[in-house]
Amino acid sequence: MPDYPQIFLNAKRSHALDGFHPWILDRSVIDPTLPLPPGTIVDCLLPSGASLGRGIYNPNSRIRIRLYQKTLAEDLDEAWLLRQLERACNLRNFWMSRNHNLDALRLVNSEGDGLSGVIIDRFGDCVVIQLTAYALLPWLDLIADWIESKFAPQAIFLRIDAATAKQEGLESKDELLRGIPPTGPLQIVENSVKLAIDLSASQKTGYYLDQRANRAAAARWIEAGPLLDVCCYVGGFSLAARQWTPATEITAVDSSLRALEGAERNLQLNGFPAIDFVQADCFDYLEHLVSENAQFQTVILDPPRMASHRGQVAAAIRAYHRLNLNAVRILSPGGLLVTCSCSGRVSREDFAGLLGAVSRKTKRRLQILESRSADFDHPVDTTCLESEYLKCLICRVE
Known part of the structure; x- marks a missing residue:
């Protein structure tokens, strides 16, 4: 497992300490000016050296770290992301097996599925990815690959709204990511x-x-x-x-x-x-x-x-x-x-x-x-x- 940069948190000001909240704000980081690029995987520690978990750093956001793991025992890598996506998908499939199939549903609900910063909605043969944070942007292609292998959609769209872009240091986007767009409404x-x-x-x-x-x-x-x-x-x-x-x-x-x-x-x-x-x-x-x-x-x-x-x-x-x-x-x-x-x-x-x-x-x-x-x-x-x-x-x- 790689050695990740360590971020020390202010125990008295850390919003995340109350039940491992997935958002660690800039004020909770002892040194919020660390020269780390957006998307850097970091280990979060208390001043005592005790581990809080592992997350992804963004110096441009007030939510300085998105916390994805509560321990340091598991790597934050592509295998982890694919497991989280599968868990989210399996939850929906289980519900529909007991109720009824839907041709439009949310496949991934950001924090609710342990994937803070990404929403995935399916509308028939099309899928829309909405990024609400920078954190998972480096894995966008992997997410799109998973969607294609799982659902074989006609088209995958990417959306990053203007408010998110401003807050996270991103470009706003509303574009076709893969596939062929429908010629009219779905x-x-x-x-x-x-x-x-x-x-x-x-x-x-x-x-x-x-x-x-x-x-x-x-x-x-x-x-x-x-x-x-x-x-x-x-x-x-x-x-x-x-x-x-x-x-x-x-x-x-x-x-x-x-x-x-x-x-x-x-x-x-x-x-x-x-x-x-x-x-x-x-x-x-x-x-x-x-x-x-x-x-x-x-x-x-x-x-x-x-x-x-x-x-x-x-x-x-x-x-x-x-x-x-x-x-x-x-x-x-x-x-x-x-x-x-x-x-x-x-x-x-x-x-x-x-x-x-x-x-x-x-x-x-x-x-x-x-x-x-x-x-x-x-x-x-x-x-x-x-x-x-x-x-x-x-x-x-x-």
Whole structure:
């Protein structure tokens, strides 16, 4: 086994010491200016010489080290990476063997599968790799080789968003990595609903697979009556609702015209009755509905992430409060509120707490019927609870 550079950590400031957290911040490194290039494998030690584990160093990132192993007994090499990929794949295969096969799922969920910094999603015959850190970039070809040998996809895409690129010292990318790109949108099926996914013009990896089970769960609670779907993207919640309650009048709102065009395409693909698609800012549109004294039986809120770091949490909570307050104001008595947050920095307790504040403000009782998270293919590592980012609360509003 090679001798790796040793990094000594400040025991009093090391976030990773609390249960071997996979993120070691720059402030936790005694000498954060070490002249090591990005991607260097390092051994992490306490001042006493006790081992914390082995990880990958990036001098350009606030997360200075991604910790992948809790001991120094195993090498951090290609064989290790392939074992981790296989474990992640086997977990999904086991679940599908007991339930049903999916043609779109998350194959690797970053920290949840012990592979901090990489997400892999499969959409039919195409696979999307999203890097959220520099750490595993040197092994990108190995990851692509594994995907080809395992799934023989038509195409593999690589995505590195602008925020990640800035934080990690990378170039942002949205490109074909291998294979032949599809000539048009891919068709997948979610909970018996057909969806056309355009990988060339989509958010994140292509579609929000984490809400799969939540869309089905919410649809089971929806009664006939007007429904408002706020931040609808390509129509996932609206189409699930339309499938269960075809007589419901549905208004679906998003600020992105391209997303709404995708939603209209998906509506036509399924042959469902019409949905009123509206391009508007979600905050402004809700306030307009309040001013018009509009009433809905169901309101669904699935806004984009509002807090990516601790400094944004207070503003995010105020924004969520504003959205939910106006949603409750337009709900009929006995109506259904499906409210979501994908901001990992906003805790489940804080999210439920702001609903309590909404209840007090409106003097209306809110009952949480279900408190849900991401679907099975988005596992969470107990040493990194921040990665349990998704909250979906299904509530009755009296």
